[in-house]
Amino acid sequence: xxxxxxxxxxxxxxxxxxxxxxxxxxxxxxxxxxxxxxxxxxxxxxxxxxxxxxxxxxxxxxxxxxxxxxxxxxxxxxxxxxxxxxxxxxxxxxxxxxxxxxxxxxx
Amino acid sequence: xxxxxxxxxxxxxxxxxxxxxxxxxxxxxxxxxxxxxxxxxxxxxxxxxxxxxxxxxxxxxxxxxxxxxxxxxxxxxxxxxxxxxxxxxxxxxxxxxxxxxxxxxxxxxxxxxxxxxxxxxxxxxxxxxxxxxxxxxxxxxxxxxxxxxxxxxxxxxxxxxxxxxxxxxxxxxxxxxxxxxxxxxxxxxxxxxxxxxxxxxxxxxxxxxxxxxxxxxxxxxxxxxxxxxxxxxxxxxxxxxxxxxxxxxxxxxxxxxxxxxxxxxxxxxxxxxxxxxxxxxxxxxxxxxxxxxxxxxxxxxxxxxxxxxxxxxxxxxxxxxxxxxxxxxxxxxxxxxxxxxxxxxxxxxxxxxxxxxxxxxxxxxxxxxxxxxxxxxxxxxxxxxxxxxxxxxxxxxxxxxxxxxxxxxxxxxxxxxxxxxxxxxxxxxxxxxxxxxxxxxxxxxxxxxxxxxxxxxxxxxxxxxxxxxxxxxxxxxxxxxxxxxxxxxxxxxxxxxxxxxxxxxxxxxxxxxxxxxxxxxxxxxxxxxxxxxxxxxxxxxxxxxxxxxxxxxxxxxxxxxxxxxxxxxxxxxxxxxxxxx
Numbered sequence: 001x002x003x004x005x006x007x008x009x010x011x012x013x014x015x016x017x018x019x020x021x022x023x024x025x026x027x028x029x030x031x032x033x034x035x036x037x038x039x040x041x042x043x044x045x046x047x048x049x050x051x052x053x054x055x056x057x058x059x060x061x062x063x064x065x066x067x068x069x070x071x072x073x074x075x076x077x078x079x080x081x082x083x084x085x086x087x088x089x090x091x092x093x094x095x096x097x098x099x100x101x102x103x104x105x106x107x
Numbered sequence: 108x109x110x111x112x113x114x115x116x117x118x119x120x121x122x123x124x125x126x127x128x129x130x131x132x133x134x135x136x137x138x139x140x141x142x143x144x145x146x147x148x149x150x151x152x153x154x155x156x157x158x159x160x161x162x163x164x165x166x167x168x169x170x171x172x173x174x175x176x177x178x179x180x181x182x183x184x185x186x187x188x189x190x191x192x193x194x195x196x197x198x199x200x201x202x203x204x205x206x207x208x209x210x211x212x213x214x215x216x217x218x219x220x221x222x223x224x225x226x227x228x229x230x231x232x233x234x235x236x237x238x239x240x241x242x243x244x245x246x247x248x249x250x251x252x253x254x255x256x257x258x259x260x261x262x263x264x265x266x267x268x269x270x271x272x273x274x275x276x277x278x279x280x281x282x283x284x285x286x287x288x289x290x291x292x293x294x295x296x297x298x299x300x301x302x303x304x305x306x307x308x309x310x311x312x313x314x315x316x317x318x319x320x321x322x323x324x325x326x327x328x329x330x331x332x333x334x335x336x337x338x339x340x341x342x343x344x345x346x347x348x349x350x351x352x353x354x355x356x357x358x359x360x361x362x363x364x365x366x367x368x369x370x371x372x373x374x375x376x377x378x379x380x381x382x383x384x385x386x387x388x389x390x391x392x393x394x395x396x397x398x399x400x401x402x403x404x405x406x407x408x409x410x411x412x413x414x415x416x417x418x419x420x421x422x423x424x425x426x427x428x429x430x431x432x433x434x435x436x437x438x439x440x441x442x443x444x445x446x447x448x449x450x451x452x453x454x455x456x457x458x459x460x461x462x463x464x465x466x467x468x469x470x471x472x473x474x475x476x477x478x479x480x481x482x483x484x485x486x487x488x489x490x491x492x493x494x495x496x497x498x499x500x501x502x503x504x505x506x507x508x509x510x511x512x513x514x515x516x517x518x519x520x521x522x523x524x525x526x527x528x529x530x531x532x533x534x535x536x537x538x539x540x541x542x543x544x545x546x547x548x549x550x551x552x553x554x555x556x557x558x559x560x561x562x563x564x565x566x567x568x569x570x571x572x573x574x575x576x577x578x579x580x581x582x583x584x585x586x587x588x589x590x591x592x593x594x595x596x597x598x599x600x601x602x603x604x605x606x607x608x609x610x611x612x613x614x615x616x617x618x619x620x621x622x623x624x625x626x627x628x629x630x631x632x633x634x635x636x637x638x639x640x641x642x643x644x645x646x647x648x649x650x651x652x653x654x655x656x657x658x659x660x661x662x663x664x665x666x667x668x669x670x671x672x673x674x675x676x677x678x679x680x681x682x683x684x685x686x687x688x
Binding site: 053057060061064065066068071072074075076077078080083084085086087088091093095096097098099100101102103104105106107 | 150152154156158160161162163167169171173175176177180181182184195196197205207236238239240241242243245247248251252254255258259260261262263264265301304306315317330333335337342344351353355356362365366367369370371374376378391392393396398407408410412
């Protein structure tokens with residue numbers, strides 16, 4: 001029983017990995033993800049099917065999001081650097097104030 | 108008799124009226140005294156800010172002055188490096204001013220006004236992040252201040268510290284939605300001192316953790332270091348237009364906003380404190396801020412704070428001082444206008460009247476005392492001198508000014524900027540058509556660059572610059588690196604491979620002059636062809652390939668970068684063989 005369950009998990013993981021690879025290949029601005037594959041071992045349990053489908057959908061959405069938001073990363077890097085210009089002033093204000101605990105004004 | 112009385116009454120009336128008018132005038136004078144500007148005690152200091160952008164592979168240094176009081180502050184940027192080439196920042200940083208007081212947040216620039224503005228308080232919410240591909244509006248810096256204020260922890264929020272222990276406190280301000288404060292604080296104390304503070308959200312997730320280290324002094328313990336950990340956090344990003352369509356299982360959905368990760372991998376920030384004497388008394392103040400990637404391996408940015416002093420100053424005077432410090436004065440403005448007028452022109456094209464003006468400016472800036480100047484002001488001065496030398500074609504002077512530029516960077520511990528800024532100035536000299544001087548500057552640059560940087564930093568810089576197609580300076584830099592006696596086999600391979608790639612690309616460039624498009628490539632090809640032929644470059648490349656392949660074969664476990672270089676070498680090898688056939 002344990003072996004069977006482990007086999008099913010491996011099967012499921014393998015399918016999920018294949019699914020994610022496909023997503024990575026297909027994704028651009030418009031993203032098409034194949035329908036989630038249902039594990040035959042859990043097909044008899046409707047709750048398990050729904051949950052597995054949902055997990056696959058979530059994983060697919062996460063992967064699609066990673067691809068679609070890649071262009072924001074260099075700008076987020078720039079935001080951190082720009083915001084850092086205020087850090088010396090804000091940190092010094094914290095240090096000078098008796099009423100504020102000095103933490104760090106995270107940029 | 109009645110006449111006398113009436114005259115007396117009239118006089119009395121006039122007297123009373125006079126007294127009344129005088130009294131009103133005196134009172135009104137008292138009610139509106141001449142305005143006396145209110146002076147605030149402020150801490151003033153200078154900062155050298157180093158900014159790395161690993162994704163864009165850039166390195167920028169800003170030189171700024173700060174004035175700080177508990178209720179207000181001001182920042183003025185006096186200089187930014189590298190100057191001769193491109194600088195990765197949303198706006199030309201020189202003359203950028205930011206001022207914050209209880210009424211408003213202000214941004215001002217002398218020449219570029221796209222981000223200028225007065226933002227009254229409340230500043231408002233940042234909203235979804237809408238910038239992509241390295242663009243960013245500088246004016247959004249105002250939200251950084253708001254974010255920091257939201258995370259403030261008041262001394263009253265923590266209350267009196269327990270002598271020793273670890274305990275949780277519910278943060279009283281967290282219910283106020285507009286402030287978005289941390290919901291819970293986890294406090295660790297020892298000997299009545301705060302040793303660690305963890306800021307948690309409503310679900311117990313970590314927002315920020317701060318460890319405090321102290322040093323024991325005669326008058327008690329003083330803060331020595333803060334180690335701050337910032338975990339990854341979600342951030343909402345918004346697309347311009349309708350946003351991407353994502354299809355899952357045949358269901359199409361369009362997303363105008365998505366969630367991504369900010370501070371990917373986390374951040375580790377270290378703030379160093381020391382006792383600093385200011386006008387007769389000592390204060391424990393931060394003097395160095397370093398932000399690392401979460402694993403602590405890579406420095407992302409840093410700030411060195413120095414020149415601390417205290418001043419009593421009115422807000423009007425503060426503005427005047429900040430603008431005088433950071434804005435171009437009339438002579439610098441003339442120099443800027445001349446540079447725009449004679450950009451990359453032959454010195455013989457400069458009008459006689461302008462030659463006189465430029466000579467006067469040259470003498471003015473050369474004689475200017477540097478005794479009281481900050482590092483940024485000195486670099487600003489020497490860069491103006493370089494510009495004047497380029498315009499006037501004063502090459503021996505250019506060599507002297509370039510050496511001063513290099514030594515200024517070295518004396519301010521900016522060895523990495525020697526690589527970036529020095530290369531830009533050398534390439535700029537070649538673009539002005541001064542090839543002999545460019546060669547001479549190149550030798551100076553190579554000596555300083557290699558002596559001030561470790562081999563790995565030089566190789567990383569070279570790798571990035573080969574991608575940016577700066578081939579000739581990198582070929583020469585790799586020549587210099589390969590002369591170093593203590594190179595590992597791995598470093599030798601990378602240096603040999605990068606030199607080979609540079610040589611091969613340059614020979615291709617010289618073979619196909621019609622394909623040369625960019626200004627940099629035109630200048631580079633002209634500079635190289637002045638001293639080498641395409642065939643001689645190819646011959647050198649062939650020799651490098653043989654040597655590099657031998658070195659690669661000896662590497663026990665080549666890294667992914669080394670494997671990528673090997674692939675490029677194979678392609679070059681094939682191309683050269685094809686050309687020979």
